[in-house]
Amino acid sequence: VLLAGADLNLAFGRRYGLVGRNGLGKTTLLKMIASRSLRIPSHISILHVEQEVAGDETPALQSVLECDTTRESLLREERDLTAKVNAGRGEGTEGARLSEIYAKLEEIEADKAPARASVILAGLGFNAKMQQQTTKEFSGGWRMRLALARALFARLVHLHPSDLTALSFPLEPTNMLDVRAILWLETYLQTWQSTILVVSHDRNFLNAVATDIIHLHSQRLDMYRGDFENFMKIKEERLKNQQREYEAQQQYREHIQVFIDRFRYNANRASQVQSKLKLLEKLPELKPVDKESEVIMKFPDGFEKFSPPILQLDEVDFYYDANHYIFRSLSVSADLESRICVVGENGAGKSTMLKILMGELAPVSGIRHAHRYL
Numbered sequence: 558v559l560l561a562g563a564d565l566n567l568a569f570g571r572r573y574g575l576v577g578r579n580g581l582g583k584t585t586l587l588k589m590i591a592s593r594s595l596r597i598p599s600h601i602s603i604l605h606v607e608q609e610v611a612g613d614e615t616p617a618l619q620s621v622l623e624c625d626t627t628r629e630s631l632l633r634e635e636r637d638l639t640a641k642v643n644a645g646r647g648e649g650t651e652g653a654r655l656s657e658i659y660a661k662l663e664e665i666e667a668d669k670a671p672a673r674a675s676v677i678l679a680g681l682g683f684n685a686k687m688q689q690q691t692t693k694e695f696s697g698g699w700r701m702r703l704a705l706a707r708a709l710f711a712r713l714v715h716l717h718p719s720d721l722t723a724l725s726f727p728l729e730p731t732n733m734l735d736v737r738a739i740l741w742l743e744t745y746l747q748t749w750q751s752t753i754l755v756v757s758h759d760r761n762f763l764n765a766v767a768t769d770i771i772h773l774h775s776q777r778l779d780m781y782r783g784d785f786e787n788f789m790k791i792k793e794e795r796l797k798n799q800q801r802e803y804e805a806q807q808q809y810r811e812h813i814q815v816f817i818d819r820f821r822y823n824a825n826r827a828s829q830v831q832s833k834l835k836l837l838e839k840l841p842e843l844k845p846v847d848k849e850s851e852v853i854m855k856f857p858d859g860f861e862k863f864s865p866p867i868l869q870l871d872e873v874d875f876y877y878d879a880n881h882y883i884f885r886s887l888s889v890s891a892d893l894e895s896r897i898c899v900v901g902e903n904g905a906g907k908s909t910m911l912k913i914l915m916g917e918l919a920p921v922s923g924i925r926h927a928h929r930y931l
Contacts, residue, residue: 570751616688675688770783770785806843868926869889887910
């Protein structure tokens, strides 16, 4: 059971951060909202960002524009009718219908859609050249950015005062975005004119974006006003108060129980004992603080130290396409004392380098060395 007797009330214009330990059901909850498995008013529309865009021949900009299904449908019909008239297969009604289509396209400002989509893509790090590249040319991280761009653009298209937008990421938003894109997204979401529900473990992102925090724990949802820092302070105070109340009640219960046990068989105190028993029954059942389990990592002591290097790449070249090298003359090494953080833009080859180090990919040229005990 993920939730038991939980209530979730979202207000218009608020930006909610859904937090909680991994595995408790945050993403499942968002999926249930997106699929309308829960009771959601039919007039509320939901946008749900979940996975990366599929890689195909569609240019990135067009992939975003296709979210405006009304515009795409009108443009498609306009092309079909125009081709029919030009081919001399018209039935005489095409002119009137084309006039209706042009009026509708003007009403929805269809000519401005590419510019709006381009602004969103640029904010997420796509330059003019990248916006014209096909989606299959992008790495998984960039396709995740495309999925986000599509949702943000769809929100502009389907603007409605009662919209609820559920933003959920398989990975943290900050994992797939660089610093500039993160700052742009934070600013963009701060001006969002409907409701946002986003899952994140990134406290900086939540501090910048969230107006409220929803804490999923112990099969329930607790609401907190304010950003993540405020949530942590209030939660700590709540837990302290809860524990104090629980301990005070336990002491009170024990005090009453001592009296009951002492005079249970005393006829002169029978009425008092019965009164105390009824008092115990009426006491609300308080629960101790349910502390979240901590993850403790232990590394063995006294093991044989391997002679360096443990892992090494020496003058490695690698490419997926011979016309586009990912690495040239890459050299990197790691020993037992190494603590290495790999940073770089999406598509630069971070995951590829790790796969080569792990032996999952073979270098085109150069040497990969791994300790014999690995």
